[in-house]
Amino acid sequence: MTALEPPRPLTKTDSLADFHSGVDLVDAWAHERASRAQKTGTAVVYIVKSGEKIAGFYSLSAHSVQRDDVAGGWLKCNAPEHIPAILLGMLGVDASFQGLGLGKSLLKDTIERSLAASAQIGARALLVDPVDREVAEFYKRYGFRELVETTRLALPLT
Numbered sequence: 001m002t003a004l005e006p007p008r009p010l011t012k013t014d015s016l017a018d019f020h021s022g023v024d025l026v027d028a029w030a031h032e033r034a035s036r037a038q039k040t041g042t043a044v045v046y047i048v049k050s051g052e053k054i055a056g057f058y059s060l061s062a063h064s065v066q067r068d069d070v071a072g073g074w075l076k077c078n079a080p081e082h083i084p085a086i087l088l089g090m091l092g093v094d095a096s097f098q099g100l101g102l103g104k105s106l107l108k109d110t111i112e113r114s115l116a117a118s119a120q121i122g123a124r125a126l127l128v129d130p131v132d133r134e135v136a137e138f139y140k141r142y143g144f145r146e147l148v149e150t151t152r153l154a155l156p157l158t
Helices: 024-032 034-040 102-121 133-140
Strands: 044-050 053-066 082-093 125-128 153-156
Touching: 024 034, 024 082, 034 044, 034 053, 044 102, 053 102, 053 125, 082 102, 102 125, 102 133, 133 153
Parallel strands: 082 125
Antiparallel strands: 044 053, 053 082, 125 153
């Protein structure tokens, strides 16, 4: 297996067509929406390659949460009407690279980029909408907290 390259933004010459994580929602987004999201500026898609193969990816977007949609707690406390946040829209590891710690590495990179961005433009949290309980538990191991009355998780950035 070729060494993994560091995460970098998706370019026009990169293709996620052969990416298969085994999670239908993640794979469909990778195949049908990732390039368009990057092109239209609605998300930045970061990829990790091994040779010519995309081993994993994630996407980040600017986001906000309505203060009235938050039941309470640290996210709502002293927050403006539109709480600035960063959305981790998708994170996936190709099936042939699963079990090697790449998901953890991608999440670490996501958190580091989000902290750097929040220091520049202000964002209160990194948000994620886990696809299922198992994925939610993965994020919770790295400090993400449940938002009351939602399935969304948040990691404080401030």
